[in-house]
Amino acid sequence: MGIANVVNMCSHLQNASRAHLGMTSFPHTKYNLSLAITLHRRGWLSFVTRGGTKPPDPATISTFEPEPLTTANVSRQRLWVGLKYNAAAGGKPVLGAITPITTPKRPITVKLKDLERLARGLDSHPHRGLNLGESIILTTSLGTLDIREAIERKVGGLLLCRVGP
Amino acid sequence: MSVARPTRCLLSRRLAAAAKPAAPASQCHAPFHSSAQLAGRRKPRFKSIRAEEIGLTTPEKIEEYGNKVFPRYTPEELEVLRKRYTGKQMAALEAGEAAIDPKDLTIQGRLRRDPYRIPYIDDFSKIYPIIDKRPKVHHPPNPFARFMTEEEDVADLTRRLEALIPKDVNFENLPQEEVEKILDQRIDFPLEEAKYFLEPETLAGAHGPSNSAVAPALGKKLAGVEGMYKPPIDPADEGKDDQGIYQDLKRRTGLSVRDILDINSKILVTRVVHNQTRLGKIRSTWILAIAGNGDGRLGIGEAKSVEMAVARQKAKLLAIQNMQPIRRYEDRTIYGNVKAKVGATIVQIEARPPGFGLRASHRLFEIFRSVGIRDIAAKMPRGRNPMNSVKACVQALQSQRDPEELAAGMGRKFVDLRKVYYGGNVH
Numbered sequence: 001m002g003i004a005n006v007v008n009m010c011s012h013l014q015n016a017s018r019a020h021l022g023m024t025s026f027p028h029t030k031y032n033l034s035l036a037i038t039l040h041r042r043g044w045l046s047f048v049t050r051g052g053t054k055p056p057d058p059a060t061i062s063t064f065e066p067e068p069l070t071t072a073n074v075s076r077q078r079l080w081v082g083l084k085y086n087a088a089a090g091g092k093p094v095l096g097a098i099t100p101i102t103t104p105k106r107p108i109t110v111k112l113k114d115l116e117r118l119a120r121g122l123d124s125h126p127h128r129g130l131n132l133g134e135s136i137i138l139t140t141s142l143g144t145l146d147i148r149e150a151i152e153r154k155v156g157g158l159l160l161c162r163v164g165p
Numbered sequence: 166m167s168v169a170r171p172t173r174c175l176l177s178r179r180l181a182a183a184a185k186p187a188a189p190a191s192q193c194h195a196p197f198h199s200s201a202q203l204a205g206r207r208k209p210r211f212k213s214i215r216a217e218e219i220g221l222t223t224p225e226k227i228e229e230y231g232n233k234v235f236p237r238y239t240p241e242e243l244e245v246l247r248k249r250y251t252g253k254q255m256a257a258l259e260a261g262e263a264a265i266d267p268k269d270l271t272i273q274g275r276l277r278r279d280p281y282r283i284p285y286i287d288d289f290s291k292i293y294p295i296i297d298k299r300p301k302v303h304h305p306p307n308p309f310a311r312f313m314t315e316e317e318d319v320a321d322l323t324r325r326l327e328a329l330i331p332k333d334v335n336f337e338n339l340p341q342e343e344v345e346k347i348l349d350q351r352i353d354f355p356l357e358e359a360k361y362f363l364e365p366e367t368l369a370g371a372h373g374p375s376n377s378a379v380a381p382a383l384g385k386k387l388a389g390v391e392g393m394y395k396p397p398i399d400p401a402d403e404g405k406d407d408q409g410i411y412q413d414l415k416r417r418t419g420l421s422v423r424d425i426l427d428i429n430s431k432i433l434v435t436r437v438v439h440n441q442t443r444l445g446k447i448r449s450t451w452i453l454a455i456a457g458n459g460d461g462r463l464g465i466g467e468a469k470s471v472e473m474a475v476a477r478q479k480a481k482l483l484a485i486q487n488m489q490p491i492r493r494y495e496d497r498t499i500y501g502n503v504k505a506k507v508g509a510t511i512v513q514i515e516a517r518p519p520g521f522g523l524r525a526s527h528r529l530f531e532i533f534r535s536v537g538i539r540d541i542a543a544k545m546p547r548g549r550n551p552m553n554s555v556k557a558c559v560q561a562l563q564s565q566r567d568p569e570e571l572a573a574g575m576g577r578k579f580v581d582l583r584k585v586y587y588g589g590n591v592h
C-alpha cells in the first residue's frame with residue numbers, strides 16, 4: 001500500500017511541478033514522508049510539512065506549527081510540499097521529471113556495485129546511467145537515501161524513483 | 166443458269182422498246198441545282214462602257230466636275246468668312262484651300278460608306294484617344310537642364326514674389342498698413358506658399374510642364390550627382406565585398422566582412438519544391454544551410470527561391486545571422502545526453518570521452534564539426550528525414566542545461582570532478 005502511494009506521489013509531484021504550482025500535498029504516509037524528506041534534503045523541494053486539508057500559509061511557513069497528531073485527525077492529515085522553480089533558467093521547474101521505478105507489483109532492488117555504475121553515468125541493465133542533474137532515490141536499511149548518499153554509506157536497496165531536472 | 170438467258174432478256178427489252186410509241190427526246194438534263202438555268206438568266210441590256218470611252222477622264226471634264234462638286238469660295242463667301250474669322254485664321258483657311266487641288270479630290274477623294282468607316286471625316290478639332298495619338302502640348306524636356314545654383318534659386322524665388330505684386334496698384338507713398346491690407350486682400354498667401362513648396366522648380370533651363378505625368382529623367386552625368394548612386398564601399402571591408410552582399414548582414418550582426426567570410430557555412434539539405442498554379446508548376450529550390458565558427462556558435466538558415474544560387478546565398482546568410490551559442494563541455498563534447506524530436510525524427514546525442522571522435526550520420530557530423538564538437542555519439546532511432554534530422558540536432562544541442570544553473574536551483578554546490586582530478590589540466 002505504501003509503495004503504491006509513493007508511485008501516486010511521484011506522478012502527482014511531476015504534474016504539479018509541470019503545472020507551475022507553488023505547493024501541493026499528498027497523503028501523509030510513512031513512505032511518502034520519507035521520500036518527501038529525502039527530496040527536500042537533496043534540494044528538490046523547498047519545504048515539507050504536515051498539515052490538514054487546508055494548505056498552510058506560504059508566507060509564514062518557517063514558523064508553521066501543524067496541529068498535534070491524534071487518532072481523530074490522523075486520517076485527514078496531508079503532507080504539504082513547496083515546489084521550486086529556477087529563476088535563472090526562466091522559471092523552469094527544478095523538479096522537471098520524477099518517475100517511479102519500483103511498483104507494488106514489482107519491487108526493484110539494486111546492489112552497491114550497480115549503484116556505483118549508475119552514479120557514474122554508466123548503464124547497469126536494465127537501468128540507464130544517470131544523466132546530467134539526475135538522481136535516484138532508494139530505500140535502504142539506513143533509511144530513504146539519495147543514490148550518492150547510498151554509495152557514500154556503501155549500501156544498496158529498493159529503488160523508489162528517478163528524479164531529474 | 167443458262168447462257169442463253171441474258172441474251173433473251175436483252176432481246177426482249179429491245180423489242181419492247183421498239184414496240185412503244187416514240188416519246189419526244191428531252192432537250193435538257195435533269196437539274197442538279199436550284200439556281201436559274203443558264204438560258205433563263207437575264208443578260209445586261211448594255212455592255213459595260215469604260216469612262217474613257219465616254220470621255221469622262223479628259224482633263225477638261227475632270228476640272229469641270231471638280232469645280233462643280235468642290236467649288237472655290239466666291240468673293241461674297243470670303244467676305245462673310247472675313248467677318249467671322251481673324252486675319253490669321255483667314256490666311257490659314259486660304260492656305261489650306263490652296264494646298265488641296267480640286268483635281269485630287271475628284272480623282273482620289275472617296276467618302277467611305279461602309280459600316281466600318283471611321284466615325285469622323287478628318288475632324289482635327291477633336292481628339293479621339295483610341296485613333297489619334299496623344300497630343301504633345303508641351304515642349305520636350307530639356308536634356309541640358311540642371312539643378313539651380315543658390316543664386317538662381319534666390320532669383321527664382323524673387324521672380325515668384327515679384328509676380329505676386331499687383332501691377333495695377335501704385336504702392337508709392339502708401340503707408341505700411343495700407344500696403345499690407347492690399348496685399349492681404351489680393352494675394353492668397355497660404356496658397357502661394359503651398360504652391361512654392363509643393364511644386365518647386367528645382368531645375369534651371371527646364372521647359373516648364375512636361376507632356377508626361379512622369380518627371381523627366383535626370384541626365385546621366387548630372388554635376389554633383391554623378392557617381393553617387395553606386396553602392397558605397399566600406400574601406401573597412403578591405404575590398405572583400407564590392408558587390409554589397411554582406412552589408413546587410415554586417416549591419417545586423419556587427420561582424421566585419423572578414424569575420425563573416427571566415428565563418429564556415431555549409432548546405433546540408435536541398436529540395437526541389439513545386440508550386441502548382443493554374444499556369445503550371447513553378448519549381449523552386451529549398452535550401453537548408455548551417456553556419457558555425459568552429460568555436461561554439463551555430464546557426465541554421467533555410468531559404469527558397471526559383472533561382473538555386475539565390476536560395477543558396479540567402480540560406481547561408483540567414484544561417485550566419487541566426488548563429489547562437491552552443492554549450493560545450495571542455496570545448497569538445499556536450500553536457501550530458503540530450504534528445505530532441507522534430508516530426509518523426511528523434512535525435513539522441515550523447516557525450517563521449519576525449520578522443521572518441523564524431524560518430525554520427527553525415528549531416529549531424531557536419532553540424533558537430535562546424536560547431537567545434539570533437540567527441541560525440543549521435544543516434545537517430547526512428548525517422549531520418551534530412552530536414553528534420555538537422556533541425557532536431559540543432560534543437561537538441563540548444564536544449565543542453567547548464568549544470569551550474571541546475572545546482573543553483575537545487576541549492577547545492579557543483580564541482581566538476583574531472584577538473585578536480587586532473588587539476589584543471591583537462592584540455
